Amino acid sequence: xxxxxxxxxxxxxxxxxxxxxxxxxxxxxxxxxxxxxxxxxxxxxxxxxxxxxxxxxxxxxxxxxxxxxxxxxxxxxxxxxxxxxxxxxxxxxxxxxxxxxxxxxxxxxxxxxxxxxxxxxxxxxx
Amino acid sequence: xxxxxxxxxxxxxxxxxxxxxxxxxxxxxxxxxxxxxxxxxxxxxxxxxxxxxxxxxxxxxxxxxxxxxxxxxxxxxxxxxxxxxxxxxxxxxxxxxxxxxxxxxxxxxxxxxxxxxxxxxxxxxx
DNA sequence: AATTATACCTAAAAAACTTATGCATAAGAA
DNA sequence: TTCTTATGCATAAGTTTTTTAGGTATAATT
Numbered sequence: 001x002x003x004x005x006x007x008x009x010x011x012x013x014x015x016x017x018x019x020x021x022x023x024x025x026x027x028x029x030x031x032x033x034x035x036x037x038x039x040x041x042x043x044x045x046x047x048x049x050x051x052x053x054x055x056x057x058x059x060x061x062x063x064x065x066x067x068x069x070x071x072x073x074x075x076x077x078x079x080x081x082x083x084x085x086x087x088x089x090x091x092x093x094x095x096x097x098x099x100x101x102x103x104x105x106x107x108x109x110x111x112x113x114x115x116x117x118x119x120x121x122x123x124x125x126x
Numbered sequence: 127x128x129x130x131x132x133x134x135x136x137x138x139x140x141x142x143x144x145x146x147x148x149x150x151x152x153x154x155x156x157x158x159x160x161x162x163x164x165x166x167x168x169x170x171x172x173x174x175x176x177x178x179x180x181x182x183x184x185x186x187x188x189x190x191x192x193x194x195x196x197x198x199x200x201x202x203x204x205x206x207x208x209x210x211x212x213x214x215x216x217x218x219x220x221x222x223x224x225x226x227x228x229x230x231x232x233x234x235x236x237x238x239x240x241x242x243x244x245x246x247x248x249x250x251x252x
Numbered sequence: 253a254a255t256t257a258t259a260c261c262t263a264a265a266a267a268a269c270t271t272a273t274g275c276a277t278a279a280g281a282a
Numbered sequence: 283t284t285c286t287t288a289t290g291c292a293t294a295a296g297t298t299t300t301t302t303a304g305g306t307a308t309a310a311t312t
Contacts, residue, residue, distance in 0.1 A: 023149035
């Protein structure tokens with residue numbers, strides 16, 4: 001006898017018609033969220049971003065997890081595995097190097113946004 | 127007898143340590159510049175961007191020309207070839223479709239920037 | 253005479269995504 | 283009980299958009 005395996009396949013509806021546009025900004029988002037919240041796990045990050053942007057920005061898992069692994073490889077993040085409700089969670093937090101890099105990345109973002117604002121001669125402000 | 131060919135090879139120093147970061151924004155920049163200036167040619171666009179951003183953003187030719195061709199293929203731009211001082215210039219201008227698309231793209235950019243501003247909980251404003 | 257600025261172009265590679273899977277447990281709805 | 287949704291991790295193939303690195307040519311400047 002063996003256990004009966006129940007595994008359901010289901011369709012996902014990631015990222016519908018939500019606003020695209022962003023290149024290196026995913027790393028910046030991750031770093032900044034970790035700076036503010038101390039430690040977070042992947043799924044939590046996707047939900048947080050969705051919540052903050054009222055569902056306008058959806059981080060796909062295919063983008064998020066490789067990004068987290070890369071940041072970890074660059075020693076900007078530390079990982080800590082936890083088991084909650086029999087489910088795995090990988091908590092990430094900034095290293096010292098990561099904290100410095102966050103400052104740099106945020107400056108670059110501001111620079112970029114200022115340049116774009118000037119370039120398109122925007123009437124709006126934030 | 128044949129003419130003596132004089133052709134100099136030289137090194138280029140495109141895009142030094144200048145601010146990276148931007149994905150679909152190149153199309154938006156091009157469209158907006160054309161909206162403001164009526165018609166422009168490729169080289170002029172690169173110089174204009176450099177000028178406006180004080181040299182911080184340098185559009186590479188390898189990105190610009192394919193982008194212009196793509197926008198033309200999508201019928202957002204019209205081309206007009208001119209010869210000035212025995213040198214070729216290709217002037218681009220917005221089509222009607224292109225003018226509409228410019229509005230859309232600018233809205234998307236604003237949306238994106240607002241989202242990023244909220245996400246990183248920025249203290250600065252523009 | 254040599255270099256720099258002006259002007260176009262393309263192809264190979266890299267970067268950063270989306271899309272499409274796969275696996276697994278818990279909670280809630282039918 | 284059964285099915286579905288939510289929670290949680292992951293990778294691989296494909297696409298888009300960029301960088302890097304070439305190529306060709308004329309005019310102006312050093």
